[in-house]
Amino acid sequence: MRHDGFGIRILGPLEAVNGASAHRPRGPKVRKLLALLAVRAGDIVEVDTLVEELWDGSPPPTAVSTVRTHVYHLRQELGRELGDTDVRRVITTEGTGYSLCLAPGRLDLEQFTQLYGQARTDLRAGNAEAALERLDTALGLWRGRALADVSRGRVLTGHGARIEELRSRAQQLWIEVIMILGRHGEVVPELLRLVAVDPLNEWLHARLIDALYRSGRRGDALRAFHHVRNVLAEELGLEPSDDLRRLQHHILAGGAAA
Structure with a gap:
């Protein structure tokens, strides 16, 4: 009961x-x-x-x-x-x-997971607006890091990593949907925040560079590329990914921004 x-x-x-x-x-x-x-x-x-x-x-x-x-x-x-x-x-x-034993929908993680799954279904069906609405609601359930005031042992650490990975996937899907809808300028502030939190995430940097360029900010996009190249070199001794280099070449060549 x-x-x-x-x-x-x-x-x-x-x-x-x-x-x-x-x-x-x-x-x-x-x-x-x-x-x-x-x-x-x-x-x-x-x-x-x-x-x-x-x-x-x-x-x-x-x-x-x-x-x-x-x-x-x-x-x-x-x-x-x-x-x-x-x-x-x-x-x-x-x-x-x-x-x-909780009634359906009385655990916020359950609500979040269901909304994320429904958003993916909406997007596959070509309904980006509905997907965005569900993702906004899903991400709005978060009030900080999962179990922020709970000290974690081995078991909870594993569960926490799984939950945070779900959040990361939902954030990435939200970014993709916003860009599909052509609202590139709107996503730039969130991308700037996310790359500050996760500076080695090349996928986020690539989306930031693309969003800046498609917003008409070609110079800022190139500066963002040089920034991530320096970060990767200093922190990991790596060159930018093929995705990032293709974006740089596209911008330098003056490819269409839309």
């Missing part, structure tokens, strides 16, 4: 919500516990997996009983802070572990 008003947000700081109320669980191990249940929502998370994550491979002899205590305190805290009188039906005890 699921409580339709109860939800979890992990695309940013970890939050439990119930209606208009929101709560960030206290205590690093309690946050880890809820985070792991959330990234595996609907599955049974084995006690051994929880032990591995909570103590990073070096558990005390009392680890299993301590996990039970943490689950008890988590249920008590959520029930007290969010007014849910039956948290045991949200965080259920199974034979070998625990499971987080």
Whole structure:
């Protein structure tokens, strides 16, 4: 049984919500516990997996009983802070572990993944405007780095990398759709932000150079090429990719910008 008003947000700081109320669980191990249940929502998370994550491979002899205590305190805290009188039906005890049982759409990661998938379907069908609308909604669910206030052990680190990769793919698809729609000038500020965050990502640099050129900013596009060439040489000892070099030659040759 699921409580339709109860939800979890992990695309940013970890939050439990119930209606208009929101709560960030206290205590690093309690946050880890809820985070792991959330990234595996609907599955049974084995006690051994929880032990591995909570103590990073070096558990005390009392680890299993301590996990039970943490689950008890988590249920008590959520029930007290969010007014849910039956948290045991949200965080259920199974034979070998625990499971987080949420109503459909009550985990922001689930919403994000569905919207991203629908946007890809829209784009394949030739409906770029619908794809852009879904991607705007999907990326708007993010409030920062996934599980930003949760210290991660080995298990959560793997899940976090997977979730961040999904975000990166959605951002790239958003960029592609904006450019398909011919709105090159609009995407430049976001591309500048993204290359500052990920300066070795040649795909992002190529899209920035292309967007600048197609916006009528030929000089800025060439400066952006020289910048990424210098970054790659200094950081990795590499030359720009074929994609980047083709863009440079196209710009120098004065190829059509649209």
